[in-house]
Amino acid sequence: MAQGSTRVILPIRRIGNVYLMVAMNDVTTKDRITAAATYLLTEHGAAGVSMRKVAAAVGITPMAIYQYFPDRETLLNAIADAAFVELVRRWESAERPTAADELLREMLIDHVDFALEHPRLYDYMFTERRDQARKFPADFRARKSPTLNLVADAITAGVDQQLFRADTDIWETSLMFAALLHGLIQLHHGDRIGMPEQSFRALCLRLGERMIDELRI
Template identity: 30%
Template sequence: MTELLDDRPYHHGNLRAALLEAAEASLAEHGADGISLRDLAREIGVSHGAPRRHFPDRQALLDALAISGFVRLDEQIRQAIDAVAADFPSRLHAVARAYTRFATENAALLELMYSSKHRPGAEGIVEASEAAFRMVFDLLKQGQDEGALGGEDPTETCMVLFATLQGIATMTNAGFVPGEQLEALTDTAVTQFLRGARP
C-alpha cells in the first residue's frame, strides 16, 4: 500500500482548494477529529507528503478551513444586503435569513469556525470573522441612527440577535424545527426583535 501511495503525483492542479473541499466534506461526515492530512491526500490522489506544501500540519488545515468559512459567510451576508432595499428592516431580515441558512447548511463548519476563533494564536481566524460581524454591527448601528432600535451599545444588541439566530439554527439542525420552516421562523424572530428593540 505504501508503494502505491508513493507512486501518486506530488502536484495537483489546485491542491490547496482540493484539500479544503475534501476536508470540509470529511468535517461534515466525521467531525474535526476525523480529519487526517494523509487520508485527504489519498482521497484526492496525491502523495501523502503533498498536502504539507500548503498545510504544515493538521491544525493549519483546520485553521484555513475556518478562515474560508468566515470568508464565505461574509460573502453571503454581503450578497443578502446588496439584494434588498436600503431600509434597515429589509436588510436585517435579509441578513438573518442568510445567517440561519448558512448555519444550517454548514453546521459542522460553523462549529469549527467558532471553536477555532477562540484558540490561542488564531489571529487569522479572528481577523476573518470580523468582516462578517462588522457588517452586522454597522447595520444595527444604522438601525439605532434611524431610530428603529434603542440602546446605547450596538455590540450588546448584536449579541442578542446572533444568540436568537443561532438558537433557531441549532434547533433546526437538531430536528426540532423542520427545515422548510426555517425562513418563516427567522422572519418572525426578526420581526419580534425589531418590535422589542424599539426605543
C-alpha cells in the same frame, strides 16, 4: 464513489458557494488540499477530517500536506476563514434593502438557510471550540468578525436612520442576535426542536422579529 472511500472525491462538485472547483488545470496542490478538506468537513464534520483522508482524496502522501499546512488545526481554520470570507462576499454581492430592520431580517434568513444547508460546516465555523475562534468582546469590538460586522453595521444604520434607539450598545446587541440564532440552530441540529425546516425557519424569523422590535424607538 464506493461507500467509505475518499479516493475519488476530486474533482469536487460545488455545493452552494462553499466548495472550491478544482477540476481545472491551473489549480495548485494547496487548492486541492483545501478543497478536499472542505468537502470532508462539510460532509462529515471536523472529526471526519484527517491528513490521511485528505491526502487520499488529492492523490498525494499525508506528509506532503505539511508543506502547505503545519498541522490539521491550521488546515481546518483556513477552511473556516475562507468560508467566512465567502459568506460575506455572497451577502455583499446581492442587492440588499437600505432600511436597517429589513436588512437584519434578510441577514437572519440567510444565516439560518446557510446553517440548514451546511450544518457541519456551520457548527465548526460558529459554535465548536477551536483555538483561533474570535472571542467577545475584544475581537468583535476590534471588527475581527466578518459576519458580526455586518450585523453591527446594520444596527448602527438603524440608529442613524432613527429606527432604533440611540442608547443601543451596538456590539452587545449584535451578540444578542448571534446568540439567539446560534442557540436555536444548535437546538435544531441536536434534534431538540421537532419541526420541519420550513417551520423552524419561520420560528427563527418570528423570534428575530421580536428582537428587532425591541430595538425600535
